[in-house]
Amino acid sequence: MTVPSARRRGSAWLNDERTRAFLFQALIFGAVIAVLTYLGHDATVNLRQQGISFGFGFLEHEAGFEISPALIPYTPAGSYTYAMLVGLLNTLMVAAIGVVFATAIGLLVGLLRLSGNWLIGRLALGYVELMRNTPLVLQLFVWWNVLRISAPGPRAAWQVIPGVFVSNRGVALPVPAYDPGFRWVLMALVAGILAAMGLAYWARRRQERTGQPFPTAGVALALIVLPPAAVFVALGAPFHLDMPKLGAFNFRGGVTVTPEFAALVVGLVVYTAAFIGEIVRGGIQAVSRGQSEAALALGLKRRHVLRLVVLPQAVRTMIPPLTNEYLNLAKNSTLAVAIGFADYFSVTNTILNQTGHAIEAMTLVAAVYLSLSLSLSLLMNLYNRHVALVER
Amino acid sequence: MTDIAQPAPAGPLPQAYRWLRANLFGTPLSAALTLLVLYALIRLVPPLFDWAIVKATWTAPNEQACAAKGGACWAFITTWYRFILFGRYPYAEQWRPAAVVLLLILLLLASCDRRLWGRALAVAWVAGVIAVFVLMGGGVLGLSPVDTDLWNGLPLALILAVGGLALSFPLALALALGRRSQLRGIRAFSVAYIEFFRGLPFITVLFMAAHMVPLFLPPGMTTALLWRIEVAFVLFLAAYLAEAVRGGLQAIPRGQYEAASSLGLGYWRQMRLIILPQALRIAIPPLVGTFIGAFKDTALVSFVGLFDLLQDVAVGTNDPGWRSSYVEGYAFVAAIYFVFCYAMSRYSRSLEARR
Numbered sequence: 001m002t003v004p005s006a007r008r009r010g011s012a013w014l015n016d017e018r019t020r021a022f023l024f025q026a027l028i029f030g031a032v033i034a035v036l037t038y039l040g041h042d043a044t045v046n047l048r049q050q051g052i053s054f055g056f057g058f059l060e061h062e063a064g065f066e067i068s069p070a071l072i073p074y075t076p077a078g079s080y081t082y083a084m085l086v087g088l089l090n091t092l093m094v095a096a097i098g099v100v101f102a103t104a105i106g107l108l109v110g111l112l113r114l115s116g117n118w119l120i121g122r123l124a125l126g127y128v129e130l131m132r133n134t135p136l137v138l139q140l141f142v143w144w145n146v147l148r149i150s151a152p153g154p155r156a157a158w159q160v161i162p163g164v165f166v167s168n169r170g171v172a173l174p175v176p177a178y179d180p181g182f183r184w185v186l187m188a189l190v191a192g193i194l195a196a197m198g199l200a201y202w203a204r205r206r207q208e209r210t211g212q213p214f215p216t217a218g219v220a221l222a223l224i225v226l227p228p229a230a231v232f233v234a235l236g237a238p239f240h241l242d243m244p245k246l247g248a249f250n251f252r253g254g255v256t257v258t259p260e261f262a263a264l265v266v267g268l269v270v271y272t273a274a275f276i277g278e279i280v281r282g283g284i285q286a287v288s289r290g291q292s293e294a295a296l297a298l299g300l301k302r303r304h305v306l307r308l309v310v311l312p313q314a315v316r317t318m319i320p321p322l323t324n325e326y327l328n329l330a331k332n333s334t335l336a337v338a339i340g341f342a343d344y345f346s347v348t349n350t351i352l353n354q355t356g357h358a359i360e361a362m363t364l365v366a367a368v369y370l371s372l373s374l375s376l377s378l379l380m381n382l383y384n385r386h387v388a389l390v391e392r
Numbered sequence: 393m394t395d396i397a398q399p400a401p402a403g404p405l406p407q408a409y410r411w412l413r414a415n416l417f418g419t420p421l422s423a424a425l426t427l428l429v430l431y432a433l434i435r436l437v438p439p440l441f442d443w444a445i446v447k448a449t450w451t452a453p454n455e456q457a458c459a460a461k462g463g464a465c466w467a468f469i470t471t472w473y474r475f476i477l478f479g480r481y482p483y484a485e486q487w488r489p490a491a492v493v494l495l496l497i498l499l500l501l502a503s504c505d506r507r508l509w510g511r512a513l514a515v516a517w518v519a520g521v522i523a524v525f526v527l528m529g530g531g532v533l534g535l536s537p538v539d540t541d542l543w544n545g546l547p548l549a550l551i552l553a554v555g556g557l558a559l560s561f562p563l564a565l566a567l568a569l570g571r572r573s574q575l576r577g578i579r580a581f582s583v584a585y586i587e588f589f590r591g592l593p594f595i596t597v598l599f600m601a602a603h604m605v606p607l608f609l610p611p612g613m614t615t616a617l618l619w620r621i622e623v624a625f626v627l628f629l630a631a632y633l634a635e636a637v638r639g640g641l642q643a644i645p646r647g648q649y650e651a652a653s654s655l656g657l658g659y660w661r662q663m664r665l666i667i668l669p670q671a672l673r674i675a676i677p678p679l680v681g682t683f684i685g686a687f688k689d690t691a692l693v694s695f696v697g698l699f700d701l702l703q704d705v706a707v708g709t710n711d712p713g714w715r716s717s718y719v720e721g722y723a724f725v726a727a728i729y730f731v732f733c734y735a736m737s738r739y740s741r742s743l744e745a746r747r
Contacts, residue, residue: 025577032581039608046607117422118415119429133684133733134726135691138702142722149716331593338695345596358603365596373591 043359050356058355059084065350067342069258080351087347088368094264094343095330101269102329103322106276113281124277131274137335140267144339147171147259154251163243165251171262172244172251181235188227196220260341264333272329279325283318284310323380327373334369344368454713468717469724472708476724479544479699479707485536488527489547495520495527496550504739517558524551540618544699546728548618549690556625557633557683563626564633569663571634572641582634589631594689597628602696621693625686632682640675641667680740684733691729701725 013019047054063083064076071089074082112124131139148168151158157167165172176182196219203214244251287310295309296302336343345365352361417423447463451470458465469476477493478486499520502508528547531537543551570582589597601624602617609615644667652662694703705721708714 021575025575028581029577042610043608045611046609049611115422115425116415116418117425119426123429129734129737130730133688133730133737135688135729137691138722138726138729141702141718145718145722149718334593334595335692337595345593349599352603358607362596362600362604365599366592369593369596370588370591374587377587377591 047359052356054359056360058357058360061355063351064354067347069261069342080355083347083351084344084364087342087344090342090347091330091333091336091344094261094268094333094336094341095326097265098268098272098329098333099326101265102272102276102325105269105273107280109273109277110280110284113277114284128274128277131271132278136267136271136332137338139271140263140335140339143267144259144263147263151259157251163241165244167251168259169251170256170258172256174241174243175255177242184235185228185232188231189224192224192227196223199223258341260336260339263339264336264341264343268329268332271332272325275325275328276322279318279321283314286317287313319383320380323376323383327376330372331369455715455717456713465717465720468708468714468720472704472714472721473724475545475708476701476704476721477545478547479704480542481544481547482536482538482542485530485538488530488535488538489543489545492524492527492547493550495523496547496554500554521555521558540616543618545701545704548693548698548700549687552622552625552690552693553683553687555622556629556686559622560626560630560633563630564637565668567630567634568637568641571638586631586634589628590635592628594628595692595695597624598692598696600624617697621696621698625689629682629686632685633679636675636678636682637671639678640671640673643674644671677740677744680736680743684736684740687732687736688729691725701728 044054059081060079062076063078063080065083066076067074067083067086067090069090070086071093072086074086078086109124109128112120113128115121115124147166147170151166151168154165154167154169157165157172159165163174199220200216203216207213244256291309291313292305295305300308333343334345337346337349340346348361348365352358355361416426443463445463447461448466449458449461449463450466452458452465452467455465455468458467474483474486478489481489499517502513502516526532526535528543528551529538529540567582567586570578571586573579573582598621601620605620605623606614648666648670649662652666657665690700691702694700694706699707702725705718705725708721709716709718
């Protein structure tokens with residue numbers, strides 16, 4: 001082995017590692033800045049030629065278009081900024097509902113995939129493969145067309161489960177009616193949850209100190225369920241559902257969501273649940289069998305093996321990809337633009353088409369989705385650093 | 393473990409019985425679920441079969457003629473399949489996009505075989521890409537020129553995805569190495585690039601390419617929409633591929649880097665000879681996964697004005713004779729996507745199993 005040390009003397013300065021590192025980086029950054037300056041120059045010339053003035057002043061102008069549904073009171077007389085806020089709230093609503101349902105269904109799908117029942121395992125696999133191997137936008141089109149074109153009019157609406165009606169006007173759902181007495185039940189529930197949290201904290205401390213276990217799960221459940229139930233009965237059951245009923249032309253009562261909203265949420269949930277199901281399955285399978293065998297050998301009961309040994313390790317591997325999947329769901333909600341649901345992206349896109357301020361509108365789109373993803377991504381990286389196995 | 397002592401089952405019937413007991417009727421809950429699922433299948437499958445096969449119409453002038461039999465109107469597909477697959481490409485010349493599709497599928501298949509990986513395959517890819525452009529665009533070898541606006545349907549999807557993969561890969565390698573580099577400036581730049589594109593929904597990147605990029609081009613210069621969208625694919629895909637490669641790089645034990653250094657190899661030779669060959673091999677399954685995602689994302693380009701498979705179906709169902717044939721159209725497109733994506737995911741899984 002000959003080490004080329006003689007060469008180092010010739011131009012020592014240029015061969016110094018630090019100089020080279022500096023020059024290399026300066027070169028790359030110089031190139032990036034040059035390209036950006038050039039593009040910026042082009043943009044100013046182009047904008048001047050097209051007679052568009054750059055700036056965000058247009059956001060104060062009147063929007064002039066309808067947005068439905070809107071979570072906060074909105075009229076077309078509102079400003080563009082306000083319209084974008086309405087759209088942003090719609091995006092967050094879709095993402096929040098989607099994440100909750102996709103997690104629940106995904107968990108179920110993952111467990112079904114692992115079930116010992118051959119038929120059910122196969123069926124779950126078929127579902128997962130169908131969802132994962134076709135484009136989401138195609139699935140959204142199918143749901144949307146089913147709801148808009150294939151679904152019957154309100155008079156012949158499909159009653160999927162009692163009280164839920166699907167027609168070409170949308171999906172009518174029952175909602176809990178507001179009842180003044182119900183607020184006491186809610187307060188009892190909150191008090192019960194707080195008491196249960198305190199109990200869990202106390203039981204853990206006592207077990208750490210004395211080694212004495214406490215039946216936390218059962219007592220906590222009782223603390224959460226019993227007080228609200230008692231208040232509920234004491235007040236004479238102040239709860240009823242506001243059921244949708246067929247009116248002259250459409251459903252009255254309950255809540256009717258638009259076909260666009262229903263198609264978007266159902267499509268996103270059904271699609272994302274397939275991915276989450278695979279994450280759940282992979283996470284549980286990734287815990288080696290030796291772990292549960294060792295736990296059994298230590299004398300732990302079967303349910304304790306799952307809860308104390310397998311699940312904590314499975315969750316460790318599941319959380320990062322799960323966060324990623326939630327992020328994907330939020331990003332995929334922009335496909336609302338394909339079926340005409342007014343989320344943040346479609347509202348901004350409408351504004352772009354009305355005003356022609358492409359650069360400003362797209363900057364605002366990028367800013368919102370980036371801050372959404374980056375904050376989640378940052379959390380995920382911190383968590384990943386926390387749980388990753390450390391090598392030397 | 394107690395089964396070991398039992399005598400081996402005699403004949404096929406007890407074996408089948410044992411299988412049924414173990415896999416379908418293991419516990420009361422399992423048995424109940426099996427019966428429930430069987431009931432649902434009996435209620436659902438025969439009507440579906442009726443609709444799709446028994447009562448289906450395979451040739452008809454329009455969907456009104458299909459209505460008589462009451463089943464699926466596959467006549468929509470048999471009438472429109474050329475338009476759905478190749479869009480507005482000149483009808484007499486449609487053997488050219490068909491050849492392109494075949495060529496790209498053959499190249500992808502060849503790339504799946506590990507024994508073929510090498511210089512010959514690289515040369516085949518370069519030649520293949522040139523052939524794709526010659527065949528699609530024409531203008532040479534006596535082929536009539538065809539505008540990129542008319543590159544529609546399935547060849548469009550394959551060109552966007554495969555071209556995006558091939559062109560973004562060098563960029564992805566640079567970004568992955570940059571993210572793991574000792575140089576702070578380079579690392580910061582790579583992280584910023586990757587997180588920027590990974591943080592954006594793809595459809596917004598497409599909209600930027602369609603609406604915003606023309607403003608940044610030199611005044612008077614125009615580019616075909618297809619190339620702007622292809623660049624969007626390349627830039628977007630590079631961020632995701634870089635993360636897949638980074639995963640491979642992270643899986644290489646530090647001892648490999650140290651051993652390569654102690655052999656006197658410089659950074660680039662270390663990467664080229666020792667690290668990347670191992671890292672890329674590990675990164676293949678996530679790379680294939682990213683490619684499947686990119687292929688599915690080609691279904692989004694209709695929203696910026698390109699004629700992909702979905703847009704072609706929309707054109708077909710705009711015809712007064714086929715207004716409600718979207719079910720058959722979507723089923724056809726879904727089947728095409730499914731065949732490609734399922735084959736690729738099976739391939740990726742077989743690689744993982746071999747490791």
